Amino acid sequence: MGLLDSEAGKKRLLSIEIPIIERYNLDRDKDYQVKVQRVGGGLVLRYRLKPCHNVYELETRLTSAYPTVPPETRVLTPLKHCPHLLEGQTLCLWRQGSTRAASRWDPAKYTCIFALQAAWRWLACYEVWHETGDWPLPDAR
Amino acid sequence: MDFRPLNTLERRQLVDALRGNAESDRAILMDRQDTSFVGVVDEIPDEEVISAIKSVPCHY
Numbered sequence: 001m002g003l004l005d006s007e008a009g010k011k012r013l014l015s016i017e018i019p020i021i022e023r024y025n026l027d028r029d030k031d032y033q034v035k036v037q038r039v040g041g042g043l044v045l046r047y048r049l050k051p052c053h054n055v056y057e058l059e060t061r062l063t064s065a066y067p068t069v070p071p072e073t074r075v076l077t078p079l080k081h082c083p084h085l086l087e088g089q090t091l092c093l094w095r096q097g098s099t100r101a102a103s104r105w106d107p108a109k110y111t112c113i114f115a116l117q118a119a120w121r122w123l124a125c126y127e128v129w130h131e132t133g134d135w136p137l138p139d140a141r
Numbered sequence: 142m143d144f145r146p147l148n149t150l151e152r153r154q155l156v157d158a159l160r161g162n163a164e165s166d167r168a169i170l171m172d173r174q175d176t177s178f179v180g181v182v183d184e185i186p187d188e189e190v191i192s193a194i195k196s197v198p199c200h201y
Binding site: 020023024026027028029031032048049050051052053054055077078113117120121124125127128130131132136137 | 142144146147151152155156158160162163169173174176177178191194195
């Protein structure tokens with residue numbers, strides 16, 4: 001299924017993803033709204049998060065295979081090297097092994113805003129780790 | 142980025158919220174305007190659903 005070039009993909013966008021982005025942006029300060037850009041066969045969401053005192057720039061990529069393939073989120077703001085951070089400052093959120101069955105992403109339940117919220121929680125953990133050296137949550141089992 | 146650290150109280154509140162979210166399914170609320178941490182709730186009001194971070198089954 002192509003996100004932008006199949007009926008199922010377009011339906012997903014128009015009935016689920018775009019409405020929830022619009023709802024997220026409602027009443028949100030302009031600097032913190034999600035901005036959507038088409039890139040190739042997918043979409044890139046650009047936004048800022050400020051879990052505590054620091055503001056982070058992020059992007060979440062919805063590839064052409066989204067939602068079957070989970071969104072990929074990376075932090076554009078330079079970070080210190082820390083746990084659960086992959087190459088290119090991509091956040092380790094969903095992958096627990098390499099198979100779809102082992103992924104924690106469920107396309108039937110989650111949306112791109114859910115991915116944004118997962119990134120918020122990751123950044124909150126990062127802020128604690130930055131000061132203490134301890135990641136405040138254990139690895140998921 | 143000039144990193145501004147949390148003070149002790151802020152860090153304690155945030156850690157409690159993260160652990161309550163992971164272990165007890167308590168939702169974390171982020172500010173509607175700027176996404177900053179507001180607190181935790183057991184029941185999410187309808188108007189806050191989009192700003193409430195439920196327990197997320199992430200890898201970490």
